[in-house]
Amino acid sequence: MVDIWQNAMDHAVTIARRAGEVVREALHEDRKVMTKSSSVDLVTQTDQKVEQLIIQSVKEKFPTHRFIGEESVAAGEVCELTDSPTWIIDPIDGTTNFVHTFPFVAVSIGFSVNKQSEFGVVYSCLEDKMFTARRGRGAFCNDQPLSVSDQEDIKQSVIATEFGSSRDPEAVNNIFTSLRNIVSLPIHGVRGAGSAAINLCLVASGCVEAYYEIGIHVWDIAAGSLIVTEAGGILLDVEGGPVDLMSRRILAANNTTIADRLIREIQSFSPPRDDEEVTQ
Ligand SMILES: O=P(O)(O)O[C@H]1[C@H](O)[C@@H](O)[C@H](O)[C@H](O)[C@@H]1O
Numbered sequence: 114m115v116d117i118w119q120n121a122m123d124h125a126v127t128i129a130r131r132a133g134e135v136v137r138e139a140l141h142e143d144r145k146v147m148t149k150s151s152s153v154d155l156v157t158q159t160d161q162k163v164e165q166l167i168i169q170s171v172k173e174k175f176p177t178h179r180f181i182g183e184e185s186v187a188a189g190e191v192c193e194l195t196d197s198p199t200w201i202i203d204p205i206d207g208t209t210n211f212v213h214t215f216p217f218v219a220v221s222i223g224f225s226v227n228k229q230s231e232f233g234v235v236y237s238c239l240e241d242k243m244f245t246a247r248r249g250r251g252a253f254c255n256d257q258p259l260s261v262s263d264q265e266d267i268k269q270s271v272i273a274t275e276f277g278s279s280r281d282p283e284a285v286n287n288i289f290t291s292l293r294n295i296v297s298l299p300i301h302g303v304r305g306a307g308s309a310a311i312n313l314c315l316v317a318s319g320c321v322e323a324y325y326e327i328g329i330h331v332w333d334i335a336a337g338s339l340i341v342t343e344a345g346g347i348l349l350d351v352e353g354g355p356v357d358l359m360s361r362r363i364l365a366a367n368n369t370t371i372a373d374r375l376i377r378e379i380q381s382f383s384p385p386r387d388d389e390e391v392t393q
């Protein structure tokens with residue numbers, strides 16, 4: 114059967130690899146660090162350059178497609194997911210890592226049609242790992258199939274999460290309450306790669322049982338979330354119920370037993386939605 118989005122997916126892989134080269138080259142150059150929503154929400158010229166590189170090259174091949182890009186939204190573009198084919202781009206997921214040369218930095222490209230995810234590409238460019246998933250066709254890392262962990266016991270689990278880039282005292286308090294609850298279950302350990310996209314790929318690879326975070330954006334998770342489900346995992350909201358990629362909350366897990374146990378321990382809160390201005 115003809116796969117009408119295969120061309121687009123091939124292009125996403127090619128451009129993610131090219132973007133990764135730009136990121137690798139920039140890693141040891143002087144980086145001018147700027148801030149966005151808070152003093153710890155970092156951005157560099159490389160984030161902006163890579164996003165433009167991806168958007169320009171996609172526009173040349175697919176002129177009718179739409180975009181949601183982290184740095185375009187930061188520059189004032191509306192974050193709106195319509196039924197049109199839409200590329201959802203995080204040019205550098207893990208900018209803080211990039212700034213500090215902490216070696217987990219990804220280019221993340223999700224693609225959605227009729228608000229359904231069709232493919233996801235996450236290129237962990239310092240590890241040279243290309244994670245891909247096509248809806249209904251499985252998830253892969255460097256062409257090797259991925260599957261989630263089969264662990265059902267939370268006490269035998271490693272859970273990934275992040276502190277995020279908000280330092281609002283109430284948010285910080287909620288994050289630490291959740292973390293204390295989960296660590297005290299007890300679990301084997303907590304990890305965080307500093308990149309939502311890579312954390313999701315770690316769930317898909319079976320290296321951690323679950324990843325949750327409140328405060329992420331749609332571009333952080335659009336690609337990695339499909340990689341998780343195509344590897345056999347599940348996605349939920351942190352309070353249970355279906356995930357909403359615009360809600361800035363996600364729980365990705367290997368199975369419902371682990372997910373349900375975590376939901377009981379997470380103290381949830383609700384940052385402003387990514388599409389808040391559009392839905393008002
Ligand atoms: O801004 P970039 O694209 O580097 O992405 C974010 C990460 O992906 C989050 O998990 C993480 O918690 C941070 O919020 C970080 O900002």
Ligand SMILES: [Mg+2]
Binds near residue numbers: 206207
């Ligand atoms: Mg990101």
Ligand SMILES: [Mg+2]
Binds near residue numbers: 183206
């Ligand atoms: Mg980014």
